[in-house]
């Protein structure tokens with residue numbers, strides 16, 4: 001599609017550099033003319049235009065005046081309030097996915113949960129989120145963003161209450177599914193709502209704040225897990241129930257917050273849309289923005305044409321098909337880079353380094369979530385400075401390298417794995433595979449076995465490979481590691497890991513991983529998805545991408561232990577690293593820069609063949625701003641654009 005906002009956008013070849021220019025249509029000139037008088041910045045702009053007509057040498061003055069107009073556009077505080085209340089959905093996303101690991105430690109003891117029930121309570125939420133994210137696309141189109149956010153916070157509230165009052169595991173499962181439904185809807189709606197309400201120059205930053213809230217939720221969850229782990233009875237009720245507070249806060253807030261103006265215009269509620277636009281743009285002139293949204297909706301309706309469900313129209317119309325591929329691909333590679341495995345596995349990595357106290361391990365695991373949070377903050381700072389494409393590319397290179405470092409750490413640890421020195425006889429005379437292992441590595445990779453060892457300050461003394469207790473992986477089925485009273489005199493039970501003196505290498509890999517992943521690969525898939533689809537396809541596109549995110553989340557977490565069993569830990573991390581490399585090639589080839597463009601302009605970026613973006617790297621950083629002065633179009637040159645920023 002080439003006709004946007006009532007004006008024609010053309011690609012021209014200008015000295016070998018591609019750029020977009022637009023030639024004004026008569027309609028836009030007249031509408032501009034009509035609105036110029038009411039514009040707060042209309043006077044300087046008109047004066048500048050007059051100067052331009054008398055002397056070509058005064059183009060500099062003209063551009064300066066135009067830039068001034070941009071700089072006068074102070075963002076009203078209301079947009080920030082709106083972003084923060086929406087991002088509470090991100091906070092709940094992080095909190096509800098993060099809190100379960102600590103709660104599970106208490107739950108499995110108190111309710112005597114089998115491995116299957118533990119798995120069910122963890123995965124049911126993610127599975128429900130995957131399905132409800134897909135359904136959320138339909139709900140968003142039908143009822144709007146605001147109603148969907150209200151619905152999500154309602155589900156979070158009810159889910160939290162059910163979880164904290166659950167009399168048994170069946171009700172717990174119901175509560176986790178209810179929370180999952182809220183998660184799916186919130187994860188696809190919040191980024192769209194923030195993107196549609198933000199001014200272009202702040203959009204990336206404000207949508208990225210949502211991911212900052214996700215990681216903030218994960219960090220808070222680890223603190224709450226740490227604090228309530230001392231409350232052995234019912235501690236989990238507080239951990240799971242506390243999410244009700246932010247959920248109620250968000251629900252109350254959204255009773256007063258407005259609907260997205262873009263959705264309102266699409267629904268023909270034009271007066272309401274104008275009111276909302278004036279509210280979120282403060283004292284700025286909204287005529288141009290309003291016209292541009294309205295025109296683009298009309299154009300989109302013509303261009304996207306055809307009948308049938310939105311997903312069908314998206315797949316048969318090349319620009320949206322490409323955008324959908326890029327959006328879903330980004331979400332898929334985010335999860336295939338193993339973020340949730342790394343986060344989940346951090347406690348074990350700490351145990352490998354010699355932290356044996358459960359509570360200390362829980363507190364220290366909080367360091368992982370804190371690092372994730374702090375580096376996402378860096379992403380918020382960088383997104384409007386370096387742009388989405390460079391940030392994502394840099395991040396995935398670092399992610400790929402750090403995954404290799406983690407793999408090398410596990411490889412060296414495996415090569416120096418301690419031997420099994422003692423083969424005790426099973427008191428029940430059952431034939432267990434555990435007794436066959438001669439080394440710790442194959443013993444710990446077998447989910448039925450664990451490594452029981454004693455050590456003094458400098459060396460490992462006796463060690464054996466024994467079956468794990470079926471009711472709790474914290475003890476062996478029999479022998480000196482079978483209960484805490486027997487485990488005196490520096491005797492330890494290692495399940496899922498081996499003691500190693502190379503854990504520092506793994507720890508280094510872990511920190512490097514989070515520092516690389518969190519600013520780019522963590523937030524950018526959400527941010528980019530919120531802006532690459534035209535309005536008619538936005539909810540469906542985001543629903544599909546969020547569905548892909550949750551589906552790969554569950555796939556990666558469920559397969560990790562099996563992967564490790566068949567390919568060892570280093571094999572699994574080398575695999576994630578190769579997938580991240582594949583992700584780099586995909587992003588390099590297919591992801592265009594969307595920084596500072598209006599949502600209505602972005603569709604044009606997907607008109608070219610997919611995977612031709614790498615070739616246009618020279619255009620990166622070229623930020624072209626279009627300023628209309630009395631019917632003429634001027635663009636600020638590269639250097640000037642940075643001033644506007």
Ligand SMILES: O[C@H]1[C@H](O)[C@@H](O)[C@H](O)[C@@H](O)[C@H]1O
Pocket residue numbers: 211214215218334339340372521522523526549553
């Ligand atoms: O963007 C988020 C964030 O990076 C989280 O830390 C992670 O747990 C989620 O799966 C991901 O979608």
